[in-house]
Amino acid sequence: MSMHDAKPCILVAVELQSGDLHPLALEALQAGSQVAQGINGRMSAAVMGNGTGMAVKRLQGFGLEHVYVVDDPLLDGYQSEHYSAALTAICQSAAPVYILMPNTLTGVDLAPRLAWELDAGLVTDCVAVQNAEDGPVFVKPVYSGNVMAVYRAATCPFLVTLRPRAFAPMQPQNAKTTTIVPVTCTFNPNPRVAQVQHLDAEVQGIRLETAERIVAGGRGMGGSEGFGQLRALADVLGAAIGASRPPCDLGWVAPTAQVGQTGEIVAPGLYIAVGISGSTQHLAGMSGAKTIVAINADPQASIFRVADYGVVGKYEEVIPTFTETLKDMLTEEA
Amino acid sequence: MRIVVCIKQVPDPEGPRDAYFINTANATVEPRGIPPVLSLFDENALEAALRIRDQIPQGSVSVLSIGKRIPNAVMLKALAAGADSLVKVEDESLDASGLDSYITAQVLAAALSKLGFDLIVVGRQAADWNDGQVGIGIARLLDLPSVTLVRSVHLSGHDMEIERVLPQGYEIVRTALPALIMVGGEAGELRYPSMIQRREAKNKPITTWNLIDIGLTTLPAKRVIRQRLFAPELKDRACRMVDGASLAEAGRNLAERLHSDRVV
Numbered sequence: 001m002s003m004h005d006a007k008p009c010i011l012v013a014v015e016l017q018s019g020d021l022h023p024l025a026l027e028a029l030q031a032g033s034q035v036a037q038g039i040n041g042r043m044s045a046a047v048m049g050n051g052t053g054m055a056v057k058r059l060q061g062f063g064l065e066h067v068y069v070v071d072d073p074l075l076d077g078y079q080s081e082h083y084s085a086a087l088t089a090i091c092q093s094a095a096p097v098y099i100l101m102p103n104t105l106t107g108v109d110l111a112p113r114l115a116w117e118l119d120a121g122l123v124t125d126c127v128a129v130q131n132a133e134d135g136p137v138f139v140k141p142v143y144s145g146n147v148m149a150v151y152r153a154a155t156c157p158f159l160v161t162l163r164p165r166a167f168a169p170m171q172p173q174n175a176k177t178t179t180i181v182p183v184t185c186t187f188n189p190n191p192r193v194a195q196v197q198h199l200d201a202e203v204q205g206i207r208l209e210t211a212e213r214i215v216a217g218g219r220g221m222g223g224s225e226g227f228g229q230l231r232a233l234a235d236v237l238g239a240a241i242g243a244s245r246p247p248c249d250l251g252w253v254a255p256t257a258q259v260g261q262t263g264e265i266v267a268p269g270l271y272i273a274v275g276i277s278g279s280t281q282h283l284a285g286m287s288g289a290k291t292i293v294a295i296n297a298d299p300q301a302s303i304f305r306v307a308d309y310g311v312v313g314k315y316e317e318v319i320p321t322f323t324e325t326l327k328d329m330l331t332e333e334a
Numbered sequence: 335m336r337i338v339v340c341i342k343q344v345p346d347p348e349g350p351r352d353a354y355f356i357n358t359a360n361a362t363v364e365p366r367g368i369p370p371v372l373s374l375f376d377e378n379a380l381e382a383a384l385r386i387r388d389q390i391p392q393g394s395v396s397v398l399s400i401g402k403r404i405p406n407a408v409m410l411k412a413l414a415a416g417a418d419s420l421v422k423v424e425d426e427s428l429d430a431s432g433l434d435s436y437i438t439a440q441v442l443a444a445a446l447s448k449l450g451f452d453l454i455v456v457g458r459q460a461a462d463w464n465d466g467q468v469g470i471g472i473a474r475l476l477d478l479p480s481v482t483l484v485r486s487v488h489l490s491g492h493d494m495e496i497e498r499v500l501p502q503g504y505e506i507v508r509t510a511l512p513a514l515i516m517v518g519g520e521a522g523e524l525r526y527p528s529m530i531q532r533r534e535a536k537n538k539p540i541t542t543w544n545l546i547d548i549g550l551t552t553l554p555a556k557r558v559i560r561q562r563l564f565a566p567e568l569k570d571r572a573c574r575m576v577d578g579a580s581l582a583e584a585g586r587n588l589a590e591r592l593h594s595d596r597v598v
């Protein structure tokens with residue numbers, strides 16, 4: 001921390017998506033601002049990538065103290081070693097007290113690496129920040145979401161990753177402009193883990209993360225044929241296909257369809273859960289949906305506790321007429 | 335080639351809500367009426383290790399577990415599925431109230447150094463506290479290259495070609511042994527043992543060490559303080575049940591209900 005700057009630094013590491021700010025960056029900024037408020041600190045952001053201009057510009061509107069930037073061709077796409085080196089270099093400049101980032105697939109890899117690099121403690125997948133007298137505490141669901149744990153830092157700096165959709169996105173404010181601080185970093189020209197090939201997933205239909213409607217199937221679908229019926233329903237609704245863990249593990253659908261604690265965390269307007277029992281791990285990924293519809297053969301299934309509409313019965317008998325009727329209604333309107 | 339899989343025993347993560355009793359005195363969770371199991375992703379880790387061993391004429395898979403007390407009965411599942419041996423590090427101090435990821439990684443790294451390895455396989459995150467840090471910690475302590483979110487591994491000589499999950503697809507990365515990989519559900523479900531394998535599992539070697547055996551006299555200080563635990567608030571919604579004379583009619587009624595409520 002420089003001499004004239006007495007306020008502790010809260011550093012939020014943001015990710016890029018197609019050259020722009022990743023939407024979850026705004027949630028991390030919101031969490032960061034809560035920490036900053038509690039310890040009377042100033043929030044700064046760390047941006048890493050190849051071509052960071054657009055993201056850096058968008059970060060101007062958030063009342064940040066600094067935006068630290070490492071912009072390098074080697075950062076074109078996430079690479080563990082280079083990104084840890086870049087963020088470590090930024091931390092050396094920024095001397096943060098708390099470092100926050102979203103718990104995305106990138107965060108899952110980067111946060112522990114940085115923690116070990118900085119000899120810092122880390123709490124992953126937090127859903128709330130509370131300000132106590134002796135500093136902020138971080139709340140995290142444990143034991144499948146059946147228990148909440150409250151953690152406090154035992155190191156400085158201290159790292160926290162944030163569960164997607166747990167914090168409201170921060171709204172831009174007309175605050176004073178932010179100083180951009182380019183940071184230089186020496187990269188290892190021969191990383192120990194080298195990329196050989198990049199394969200893009202064949203995304204069928206609409207993307208899950210941003211879908212306004214999701215039709216999801218569980219183990220109760222009984223096989224990939226069952227998902228054929230769900231696709232027909234999804235087509236009518238313009239919805240994305242989601243799944244609980246078993247269909248992904250069993251290869252009935254692509255692993256990228258998994259919704260839940262260790263899959264995608266979504267908050268669509270409409271989520272239709274078919275043959276899904278409603279485990280806490282699955283609920284962690286979709287309970288933020290505006291409207292939840294459940295179709296399940298078991299009237300006792302937990303999914304009905306979080307659903308707004310429910311039908312008890314075998315999906316094979318419910319889905320065809322449900323799809324047909326929706327199709328008629330929606331084409332009539334169009 | 336020597337593969338070591340780190341496996342944690344956890345209370346069944348799919349038990350009912352009231353099975354996880356909060357001990358407020360030491361901020362730990364006491365399972366009530368649910369059995370201990372192999373942590374979910376550690377089963378995937380074992381499967382990944384077995385698939386790698388299947389590629390080579392000679393190789394061994396050892397399972398390593400640390401904890402206060404590790405019942406063999408639960409670990410037999412790993413031996414039956416194909417692991418060759420089990421090594422346990424048991425010590426009174428290896429209790430959930432005294433551990434964090436940092437200390438756990440230190441203990442595992444010390445045990446791994448004593449054991450010897452070419453490849454270490456760990457789970458993406460343990461199914462109890464879900465930290466997701468121990469693997470990278472071990473790699474760091476043992477100065478190994480590490481790859482997370484591994485879906486499959488192809489051995490070519492002393493190199494590994496690894497398929498790993500990306501937000502929008504996959505990538506293939508290459509690294510040299512010795513190395514550490516972290517594995518999740520993408521790696522596939524643990525194979526099912528035959529009756530014969532189950533019987534044979536009981537005769538496989540089990541070694542038990544304590545902290546002194548692995549050269550640890552004191553444990554380092556924690557980096558994370560777990561202050562307290564509490565039960566989450568349940569936010570149930572009021573579910574409106576839709577039915578009909580038949581399920582086909584229920585399907586039609588559901589569509590109409592969603593339409594009239596302006597959901598669709």
Ligand SMILES: Cc1cc2nc3c(=O)[nH]c(=O)nc-3n(C[C@H](O)[C@H](O)[C@H](O)COP(=O)(O)OP(=O)(O)OC[C@H]3O[C@@H](n4cnc5c(N)ncnc54)[C@H](O)[C@@H]3O)c2cc1C
Pocket residue numbers: 217218219220221243244245246247258259260261262263264274275276277278279280281282285295296297298301313314315316347348374460461
């Ligand atoms: C650390 C950890 C992380 C996890 N992460 C995730 C995650 O990210 N996402 C996730 O989903 N899970 C996750 N899980 C797994 C989770 O615990 C559950 O095992 C899983 O969600 C159950 O999936 P399911 O509801 O499809 O299957 P089940 O629980 O087996 O439920 C199937 C349901 O289908 C119903 N059914 C059966 N036949 C029919 C029919 N013909 N018509 C209608 N209904 C029918 C049954 O009544 C039942 O309710 C995780 C577990 C752990 C331990």
Ligand SMILES: Nc1ncnc2c1ncn2[C@@H]1O[C@H](COP(=O)(O)O)[C@@H](O)[C@H]1O
Pocket residue numbers: 339340341342343373375376379398399400401435438442455456457458459460461463464465466467468469
């Ligand atoms: N007590 C333990 N014994 C053996 N392996 C463990 C133990 N704790 C964690 N691990 C390994 O480290 C992985 C990640 O754990 P964690 O970082 O605690 O979520 C687990 O999936 C295991 O492979």
